[in-house]
Amino acid sequence: MDRIKVVELFAGxxxxxxxxxxxSPRYRIVWSNQWEPSRKKQDASAIYVGRFGAEGHSNVDIATVDVRDIPDHDLLVGGFPCQDYSVARTLNQAEGLQGKKGVLWWEIHRILKGKRHKPGYILLENVDRLLKSPARQRGRDFAVMLASLADLGYVVEWRVINAADYGMPQRRRRVFFMGFHKTTPMGRALLQDGAQAGQWLSAKGIFAEAFPVRRPVPAPSAFTIDGDLADVSAHFNAGRTAAASPFRQAGILVGRTVRTMDVIPDHEGPFTVLGDVLLPAAEVPPEYYIGQRHLKQWGYLKGGKKEVRTNKSTGHVYNYAEGAMAFPDALDKPSRTIITAEGGPAPSRFKHVIRDEKGRLRRLTPVELERLNMFPDGHTRGIPDGRRAFLMGNALVVGIIKKAGEVLAARIAEGPVRGAG
Ligand SMILES: C[S@@+](CC[C@H](N)C(=O)[O-])C[C@H]1O[C@@H](n2cnc3c(N)ncnc32)[C@H](O)[C@@H]1O
Structure with a gap:
């Protein structure tokens, strides 16, 4: 059986x-890298090594890794850090590619560029806001990434996927993009079919097969990303304040031509919901229950409000309004997105709170958070609960990778799968 050699970056x-x-048993991780900046305790890396062993694992800043130390591989995967774009911040604060963390895209780029035998396939994940950022030049960051992949010889397909739309227990919308080197069978097929974006994005593509969409799909819009990377960065969608991003939920890039459209998920079931992942009350430690003393604060934070607030540092007075959150969270629906601040007992608007079978309110345990991401129970055990929650807020819904990975493995023909240098 032919192995598909994988490198996992930003492995969490x-x-x-x-x-x-x-x-598929064909996937073999040959090298992985995970490093948490400015933290002495490297929890994520420790969990990774604890589950999979230390062989081929690197726990240093990716920026310090020599490309020659990364073994040749067929598939490069990674969910690169999303803090600059994440939903926890507003678009205006996001720094995008120019941001401190956003620069890590250039580490992926450096590895792809530096490898004489480039991986034939790339699968990357990020928050869907990547398609729209930054606020003053919508879509620029993604345009720069696509242009740089095209320049390295890749054709690309992408999809915004909400795990819950395909029966998974968490509403988590992320953009997934898959690059095929133009020398691979998949790359050649996409090069040939480039003009038939509708066909590719509704039937022939990896994501269309793994995550079906309603057909027929709308006609795509088409445009080219012109200029070198600095031009793209300076001029893409610039000078048109409030112009929307041209990148829709599904798209392909062939050469420098983009074809893109919105699509509607088509999944008949089964569906899983928050109630399906809960532990029986007897297995939940007492500290997860919300005491009478804190109930009011939880209620206030979760509630809708319209109030006058004062900015503590500038003294600026402004009107503040936000809608109510479901409190407690509905058990008959997929959960809301887990964020990194999910852990710890302090009341919060965004942490999940459920009513258990005995009518008591409580937060979610680490195992329940693992289940919402479809990790095996106890995957993150061995570190404090708050850190386990943090790591789940950073992670992804494993079921998405499983489905995409099944289709990709079937498409990668037996035999050498590597792209050209
Ligand atoms: C969005 S998370 C990816 C999580 C992963 N997909 C998982 O399933 O857990 C990004 C990861 O990149 C790591 N990271 C951030 N900066 C890094 C750097 N300079 N070098 C290596 N890893 C880094 C973070 O610690 C974080 O674990």
Whole structure:
């Protein structure tokens, strides 16, 4: 059986590895890298090594890794850090590619560029806001990434996927993009079919097969990304304040031509919901229950409000309004997105709170958070609960990688799968 050699960047606790492992025994992780900036305790890396062993694992800043130390591989995967674009911040604060963390795109780029034998396939994940950022030049960051992949010889397909639309227990919308080197069978097929974006994005593509969409799909819009990377960065969608991003939920890039459209998920079931992942009350430690003393604060934070607030540092007075959150969270629906601040007892608007079978309110335990991301129970055990929640807020829904990985493995013909240098 032919192995598909994989490198996992920004590995976290190994969401890609778990998903690919479930998809096919052909996937073999040959090298992985995970490093948490400015933290002495490297929890994610420790969990990774604890689950998968230390062989081929690197726990240093990716920026310090020599490309020659990364083994040749067929598939490069990674959910690169999303803090600059994440939903926890507003678009205006996001720094995008110019941001401190956003620069890590250039580490992926450096590795792809530096490899004489480039991986034939790339699978990357990010928050869907990537397609729209930054606020003053919508879509620029994604345009720069696509242009740089095209220049390295890749054709690309992308899709915004909400895990819950395909029966998974969490509403988590992320953009997934898959690059095929133009020398691979998939790359050649997409090059040939480039003008038939509708066909590719509704039937022939990896994502269309793994995550079906309603057909027929709308006609795509088409445009080219012109200029070198600095031009793209300076001029893409510039000078048109409030112009929308041209990148829709599904798209392909062939050469420098983009074809893109919105699509509607088509999944008949089964569906899983928050109630399906809950532990019986007897297995939940007492500290997860919300005491009478804190109930009012939880209620206030979760509630809708319209109030006058004063900015503490500038003294600026402004009107503040936000709608109510479901409190407690509905058990008969998929959960809201887990964010990194999910852990710890302090009341919060965004942490999940459920009413258990005895009518008591409580937060979610680490195992329940793992289940919402479809990790095996106890995957992150061995570190404090708050850190386990943090790592789940950073991770992905493993079921997405499993489905995409199954289709990809079936498409990668037996035999050498590597792209050209
Ligand atoms: C969005 S998370 C990816 C999580 C992963 N997909 C998982 O399943 O757990 C990004 C990861 O990149 C790591 N990271 C951030 N900066 C890094 C750097 N300079 N070098 C290596 N890893 C880094 C973060 O610690 C974080 O674990």
């Amino acid at each position: 606790v190994g969401g890609f590895r778990v998903g690919l492992g479930q998809a």
